[in-house]
Amino acid sequence: MSTESLSKDSLNTLSSLEAGGKTFHYYSLPKAADALGDLNRLPFSLKVLMENLLRNEDDSTVERKHIDAMVQWLKDRHSETEIQFRPARVLMQDFTGVPGVVDLAAMREAVKAAGKDPAMINPLSPVDLVIDHSVMVDKFGDPSAFKDNVAIEMERNQERYEFLRWGQQAFDNFRVVPPGTGICHQVNLEYLGKTVWQKDIEGKTIAYPDTLVGTDSHTTMINGLGILGWGVGGIEAEAAMLGQPVSMLIPEVIGFKITGKLREGITATDLVLTVTEMLRKKGVVGKFVEFYGDGLKDMPVADRATIANMAPEYGATCGFFPVDEQTISYMRLTGRDDAQLELVEAYAKAQGLWREPGHEPVYTDNLELDMGDVEASLAGPKRPQDRVALKNMKASFELLMETSEGPSEGRKANLESEGGGTAVGAQDAYFEHPSSQPLHMNGEQARLDPGAVVIAAITSCTNTSNPSVMMAAGLIAQKAVAKGLKTKPWVKTSLAPGSKVVTDYLRVGGFQDDLDELGFNLVGYGCTTCIGNSGPLPEEVEKAISDGDLTVASVLSGNRNFEGRVHPLVKTNWLASPPLVVAYALAGNVRLDLEKDPLGADQDGNPVYLKDLWPSQQEIAEAVEKVKTDMFRKEYAEVFDGDDTWKSIKVPESKVYEWSDKSTYIQHPPFFEGLKEEPEPIDDIKDANILALLGDSVTTDHISPAGSFKPDTPAGKYLQEHGVEPKDFNSYGSRRGNHEVMMRGTFANVRIRNEMLDGVEGGYTKFVPTGEQMAIYDAAMKYQEQGTPLVVVAGKEYGTGSSRDWAAKGTRLLGVKAVVAESYERIHRSNLIGMGVMPLQFPEGTDRKSLKLTGEETITIEGLSGEIKPGQTLTMTVKYKDGGTETCELKSRIDTANEAVYFKHGGILHYVVREMLRTA
Structure with missing residues (x-):
């Protein structure tokens, strides 16, 4: 159903208000309260959902x-009630957007094959796709880095961009923000988001909350602007843009009360890492988190957005901030027009969506933080919720070395050392680590030690959207340069802001030259290091790491630090504020205590400490005052136009895409081949082999990595067979329009551990019939040849991390019928269903260990051949090598009736195509 007709409105709530000299109609929550009782203490985020139901009441998908x-x-x-939520719009980034458009093009092919008009496959909701995930840090530390990286990006991604240009002209309601503009979430925050949306329906201009779903988990950033939105898989997003509602249970809402103020020297990044740690410990997976309390009064939207951005890291569906004066101030600063500001304030106040001092809604549960208790922090080495106080970083890394490699005399001596990559000549003050490696770079003789910071990246929408931490980084750079400090030669430095506005205000503030001096030259506007596009390290550094099997570090102002994500050779990755990124680039090693040890020496040889460089709140505030509205208006005036290279891309004007067999980026996926009017009946899974036996916290990065891959991988071999040289492989993320690459990359993360193999890292398994170790893709293909169904067995929090539809698509294409895990992250569970893969959950007290699984067992799952219902109980029988059996019950994690329908159809897009053909 489209929302192009007025609601049934059984409660007679349609009202009107005046704003900006115009009359708007809206579905009034206070009028609904006249009939239903007081709704004022309903959480703000649920008020938004309530309005959505009032506006879409149709006695079919939305009933009284x-x-x-x-x-x-x-x-x-x-509540256990399932509702249908219709977002106002959809946001995509290009890694997930390209396969989304590929699916739309394939759906058009399916409709054409059925003899219908392919143009019926068309977005019904507005869609914005921002190309931000493709730029890679190939060049760095050079004034020409940005220009060079963009040129490489355009050449490397020519096929993908041609395809997106085709989509731009082929589909209605579909806009593309070209490369080199910014990160989707920052563009959304600074420009696309309206807080209150409007649409003309049946002669009335209806005002309603701006809401969205996005194909990136950090879509939640927009909640900082009072806009309810969260990440969904690309599969769900495609269905939403095609008019399907998002099926969900009314969520529990956790209230997070914020009081007090941050102390001097503490940043918004330190605050969000503390919030993330607290909420992960609380347990908020699948829940809304809503922030309230007097601490919000002076908290700017930029800080709110930093906290909201990391909702996936604390596990919540979203982290919502209600509308108030700070919302209006930010919208004014970023150039929204006065009429929109009037509408937002008038509408929010009329609906009870405006935050009033002292107002405390009713929540499922609560927790509280006094911001005065926050301390300087990082998070790592491989999970964003694992906060480490700055003062404990050195000890934390040393403990990591102890536990991962075992104690040694050299290590014990090293505990007393000051750490750091060390220039030759300083060894007399340093207990050299046994695995230290000599390093000759830029005319200097040095050595690379454990803990060396080999990547220091100011990157990611999480922090580069926040002027206070960006200006703080600039101030540190300015003071460091004035004292003659230099970045250590082994550190790969980069600056990749989320919008061009950042460049404007760093220049106006007078900081860009100093950042350049330290190697933090602009490398691109995009996600870069945060999503694995860190690019290669200098050859000398890569060789030293490999020769010594060194445990080295990256420090980045991002939101994700999962294993193997940032760079395959970098085993520990630490999230930090932009100013701390600069500080660690100067220090060169995480085995320094930055609160006690010097970062380096000034021109006179005197030690320089972090406290000597750290700016005061007053200095930061004065710098932030230089951020002006005209910067935003200038940079967003032609946001959809692109540069001359983008404009020059020629594409055919056709409703149906002209697929090329020669393309290694865009291929016609097999999902809709042989699609019949009615779905095939679902059978029980009998005598399946286990493809992978996995532990806890297996992320979507483990299942479908986004970064680079080597020539000897199945994906690398495929590309070489098709004439692509290793230097032109690009990344898994950029190849998501080609199912042949992506199915070969499924479960191919270099750090994944399949417990079927002893001590082996990487995408390998045991092919049970012969006992051979081989790549998971190769084994899956052998099983398919034999007609053997497959299952994956895992521990807790399966599918945590990025919204990544290929983690589900690849799983299906490998022939996996079901995943059996102890628990799931929300988006991946939904994506599995959306691709016709059954997510099953062990009962409490049962897991792969209690069942003594080795991976050599066969699995039978019964109960699928009857009616598929939400939350039903199925039976799993495990047959062991010795012929013995064990039976246990499993809970289906199909949670809603809509999900059951999608699963029966083999996936959500299959259902959509069939429905369109049925009603055409």
Whole structure:
């Protein structure tokens, strides 16, 4: 259903208001309260969902009982009721956007094959796709780095960009923000987001909350602007843009009360790492988090957005901040027009969506933080929720070395050392680590030690959207340069802001030259290091790491630091504020205590400490004052136009895409081949082999990595067979339009550990019939040849991390029928269903260890051949090598009736195509 017709409005809530000299109609929550009882203490985020139900009531997908369930939530503080949510719009980035458009093109092919008009496959909701994930840090530390990287990006991704240009002209309601503009979430925050949306329906201009779903988990950043949105898989997003509602249970809402103020020297990054740690410990997976309390009064939207951005890291569906004066101030600063500001304030106040001092909604549960307790922090070495206080970093890394490599005399001596990559001549003050490697770079003789910072990246929408931490980084650079400090030669430095506005205000602030001096030259506008596009390290550094099997570090101002994500050779990755990124580039090693040890020496040989460089809050505030509205208006005036290279891309004007067999980027996927009017019946899974036996916290990066890959991998071999040289491989993420590459990359992360093999890292498994070790893709193909179904067995938090539809698509194409895990992250669970893969959950007290699984067993799962219902119980029988069996019950993690329908159809897109053909 499209929302192009007015609601049934059984409660008679349609009202009007005046704003900006115009009359708007809206579905009034206070009027609904006249009939339903007081709704004022409903969480703000649920008020947004409540309005969505009122506006879309149709006695079919939205009934009166769904509205009543929202009222009942106030009494019970939770609900088991499934509702249908219709977001106002959809946001995509190019890594997930390209396969999304590939799917739309394939759906058009399926409709054409059925003898219908392919143009019926068309977005019904507005879609913005921002190309931000493709730029890689090939060049760095040079004034021409940005220009060179963009040129390489355009050449490397020519096929993908031609395809997106085709989509731009082929589909309605579909806009593309070209490369070199910014990161989708920062562009969304600074420009696309409206807080209140409007649409003309049946002669009335309807005002309603701006809401969205996005194909990137950090879509949640927009919640900092009072806009409810979260990440979904590309599969769900495609369905949403084609008019399908997002099916969800009314969520529990955790209230997070914020009081006090940050102390001198503490940043918004330190705050968000603390919040992330607290909420992960609390357990908020699948829940909304809503922030309230007097601490919000002076918290700018930039800080709120930093906290909201990392909702995936603390496990919540979203982290919501209500609308207030700070919202209006930010919208004014970023160049939204006065009429929009008037509408936002008038609408929010009329609907009870405006945060009032002292107002405390009813929540499922609460926790509280006094911001005065926050301390300088990083997070790592491989999970964003593992916060480490700055003062404990040295000890934390030393403990990591102890536990990962075992104690040694050299290590014990090293505990007393000051750490750091060390220039030759200083060894007399340093207990050299046994695995230290000589290093000759830039005319200097040095050595690379454990803990060496080999990547220091100011990157990611999380922090580069926040002027206070960016200006703080600039101030540190300015003071460091004035004292004659230099970045250590083994550190790969980069600056990749989320929008061009950042470049403008760093220049106006007078900081860009100093950042350049330290090697933090602009490398591109995009996600870069945060999503694995860190590019190669200098050859000398890579050789030293490999020769010594060194445990080295990256420090980045990002949100993700999972194993193998940033760079295959970098085993520890630490999230930090932009100013700390600069500090660690100067220090050169995480085995320094930055609160006590000097970062280096000034021109006179005197030690320089972090406290000597750290700017005051007053200095930062004065710098932030230089951020002006005209910067935003200038940079976003032609946001959809692109540069001359983008404009010169020629594409055919056709409804159906002209697939090329020669393309290694874009291929026609097999998902809709032989699609019949009715889905095939679902059978039980009988005598399946286990493809992979996995532990806890297996991320979507483990399942479908985004970064680079080597020539000897299945994906590398495929590309070489098709004439692509290793230097032109690009990344898995950029190849997501080609299922042949992506299915070969499934479970191919270099750090994944399959427990079927002893001590082996990487995408390998045991092919049980012969006992051979081989690549997971190769084994899956052998099983397919034999007609053997497959399952994957895993521990807790399966599928945590990025919204990555290929983690589900690749799983299906490998022939996996079901995943059996102890628990799931929300987006990946939904994506598996969206691709027709059954997510099953062990009962409490049962897991792969209690069942003594080795991976050589066969698995039978019964109960699928009957009616598929949400949350049903299925039976799994394990047959062991010795002929013995064990039986246990599994819970289906198909949680809603809609999900059951999608699964029966083999996936959500299959259902959409069939429905369109049925009603055409």
